[in-house]
Amino acid sequence: MSTEVKVPTLGESVAEATIGEWLKQPGEPVALDEPIASLETDKVAVEVPSPVAGVMGQHLAKVGDNVSVGAVIATVEDGVAAAGAAPIAERTEAPVPPASDSTAPKDTTDAAVLSPAVRRAVLEHGVDPTAIKGTGKDGRLTKEDVLAAAAAKSAAPAPAVTAAPAPAPVAAGDRGEERVKMTRLRQTVARRLKDAQNTAALLTTFNDCDMSAVIEARNTYKDAFEKKHGVRLGFMGFFAKAACLALKDIPAVNARIEGDEIVYHPYVDISVAVSAPNGLVVPVVRDCQDLSFAGIEKAIGDYGKKAKEGTLTMADMAGGTFTISNGGVFGSLMSTPIINPPQSAVLGLHRIEDRPVVRNGQIVIRPMMYLALSYDHRLIDGREAVTALKIIKEAIEDPTRILIDL
Secondary structure, three states, X not given: OEEEEEOOOOOOOOOEEEEXXXXXXXXXEEOOOOEEEEEEOOOOEEEEEOOOOEEEEEEOOOOXXXXXXXXXXXXXXXXXXXXXXXXHHHHHHOOOOHHHHHHHHHHHHHHHOOOHHHHHHHHHHOOOHHHOOOOOXXXXXXXXXXXXXXXXXHHOOOOOOOOOOOOOOOOOOOOOOOOOOOOHHHHHHHHHHHHHHHHOOEEEEEEEEEOHHHXXXXXXXXXXXXXXXXXXXXXXXXXHHHHHHHHHHOHHHHOEEEOOEEEOOOOOOEEEOEEEOOEEEOOEXXXXXXXOHHHHHHHHHHHHHHHHHOOOOHHHHOOOOEEEEEHHHXXXXXXXXXXXXXXXXXXXXXOOEEEEEEEOOEXXXXXXXXXXXXXXXXXXXXXXXXXXXXXHXXXXXXXXXXXXXX
């Protein structure tokens, strides 16, 4: 008897996905709820679990095919192997030494819990996941575990080998170009960014910010903060709370255009740009105006971990009224970030570097950061954008303003 495997509900307004990878091949045993396929949606990778225990049957869709919610993409044979494969009973009849009994289930479990990001890293680096000790929750492998194993493998001395044959000569005029189909996530990013340019009247205003006070506060309290809250004190908490002050005073920066109406939000849901294996994702930290520094830092830390493991959900990225993008972690000095529709503004952070500035008539060295606020000029006037960025700058240079709501 065959059981159909259907595309699950993918989230609000998501009607289709792309087959990114088959995790089980025809004839392989599968357990109940074991992932058998990875789907790529516009924002995240979603695993399809097996509805029953049995043997993988036919794949009814190929990698790269677009499939709709509810579509049948495969079958699972109930207790009978797929064509050309041995029945399950025949596989388990042969006696197995006791030592093997304790290790066989472990391999199956390890394979079942690999996230899509970890699987891709395993395939890219050619390492054996069963030989790597996982440091994630319940001993699961993380992408960092795989990268560390790959680095150790490449650093190990290679055995002596005979000279490899010379590579085949490349045909004249052929310089080895490769064509790779864009992932659904990359297609969505490309489309949304271009739509933002075509629709919004984009403009960017800049300012520079003295980070001395925030750096001093962080260095003074980071150990006590981490001991009490179990999370490190970073810069994003300061900027998120400073943004809340600015958005409260300048509501247009936290609003959006919908048809011929302006929608104002009485809350601040900040989208935080995070780099993931498949591209940039933007999970949302909700109700930042009510969260403490620890609450914001915990939320951002959890999202960063989920992004690396490829476990972000559609709900994690739904909504958002304002975005903070930190290009400084990659060394960016200055940029003009693009807004994330339907939002109307995005704050760009950049690297901190010592620069000479004038204070009280004296040239001194201070840790400075350029701030950039890109906004939709259809909704936000220049005066409002400049004022909002100035409020953020002043709150960072004097964090006491955050405490007294000034």
